[in-house]
Amino acid sequence: MKAWGAAAVERHEIEVFLALAEELHFRRTSERLGLAQGRVSQTIKKLERRIGVPLFERTSRHVALTAVGRQLREDLIPAQEQLLRAVDRAMAMGRGMTGLLRVGYSSPMVAEILLKAADTFRGRHPDCEVEIREVQLYDPFGPIRSGQVDVQVTELPVDEPDLTVGPLVLSQPxxxxxxxxxxxxxxxxxxxxxxxxxxxxxxxxxxxxxxxxxxxxxxxxxxxxxxxxxxxxxxxxxxxxxxxxxxxxxxxxxxxxxxxxxxxxxxxxxxxxxPVEYGFLWPTTGECARVRAFVDAFRERVRGVSAGS
The missing domain is CATH 3.40.190.10 (Periplasmic binding protein-like II)
Incomplete structure (x- = not known):
């Protein structure tokens, strides 16, 4: 893949360069990239010929970036990070891990854990946002059926044909x-x-x-x-x-x-x-990766509370 400007630098050359610029050691770089040490050396020499100047100072005991090498590294790191973010966003979209997840609750005990689970969820899926709202007992399924919430935690039992009941997540005397x-x-x-x-x-x-x-x-x-x-x-x-x-x-x-x-x-x-038991529920046609991931985060938080953390 040639996509690095006028010098027609290969992408794998950039990857090898950045790895060596971080490790400053040919053997560690070869182990990190899964390449033969000779391949790493050949790739760097090829890149230096393309650019026209040395990028590293090498001795039998020492590897260091030259001034040009340091500047190239500083210029390339933001581009690499942007590329990785773009790939991560594309993968997240493919898994349905983007956008707003609206979560309902009907109990203050549940709300406290929901807020902590939302923090865990956002940390893992930064392209997702979580909105939490209370669902009143007099209309327990109205918001989820109207699309105001995507998933909710509520008191069981629930026996509604259009709603899927997820795992039991909390039980209180x-x-x-x-x-x-x-x-x-x-x-x-x-x-x-x-x-x-x-x-x-x-x-x-x-x-x-x-x-x-x-x-x-x-x-x-x-x-x-x-x-x-x-x-x-x-x-x-x-x-x-x-x-x-x-x-x-x-x-x-x-x-x-x-x-x-x-x-x-x-x-x-x-x-x-x-006991009073609480479980997740969502529209039978509305299960998605975001819902499953949030349920997992909530269950982890419940286990943490039970363990005293």
Missing amino acids: RALMVPAGHPFARRASVSLEDLAEATLITVAGEAVPQHWLDHHYPRRTPGGAAIAHGPAPTYWTEVLNLVGLGRGVSPACVEAEHYYARPDVAWVPFDDAP
Whole structure:
């Protein structure tokens, strides 16, 4: 390939020159490039004949750049870096690793890890940008179906034919939020059967799937006792207000207390409830390399948090 100007310098000559200019040692240069040492020497001599002046000063113990060699190296390095960046961008485009990735979340615990995962993702894929936004529980799949987000982390279960559920990425023990003066607040733990003795505050929204509501806000205990349902506000933060006012109780994950602690609400762990599980989901027709790479970055961050890093 002859693409280096009037001297018709071969690209491999430039590569050998830059490697030797860095190593200043013929044997190390030959090992680095996978070429015979004699081939390296012949290539440099050919390049010097093309340019018309020596580029290196050589002795049996010493290799050094001449003034012309130093100038050539300084001029070529930016061009080489630009070429490598162009190739990297082309490869990234071929893998779909460019552009904006919009990520949704529905929990502050998830948001914290998402921000860290976004930093990891950007470091690995500098031609990609990440935009993170909250998805409200009253319309859990509206943004992803309308294209406002490309992938999201949300509370499971999800059973929607047009959405693909990715790996489980986070699992948190479940607690019951109760008014501070409620009898349950004095207990070390509660059970699912105890819900028959309270009014359950849920969330409302026409777009909330019934199977999701039944999982998180059941109408009967495992033993078959009826669970009374009370107010069903639109926003989850309104649930906290109603619990604090003594209008009922409501389940949440234990970690949520760190974000929503308040004096009028007590958080009592369940001793028999399944954990709150979070997983990735994306449109079935929308999986791409960017989504897979971001999921990997998120899972690495979760492992780092679990390990205490």
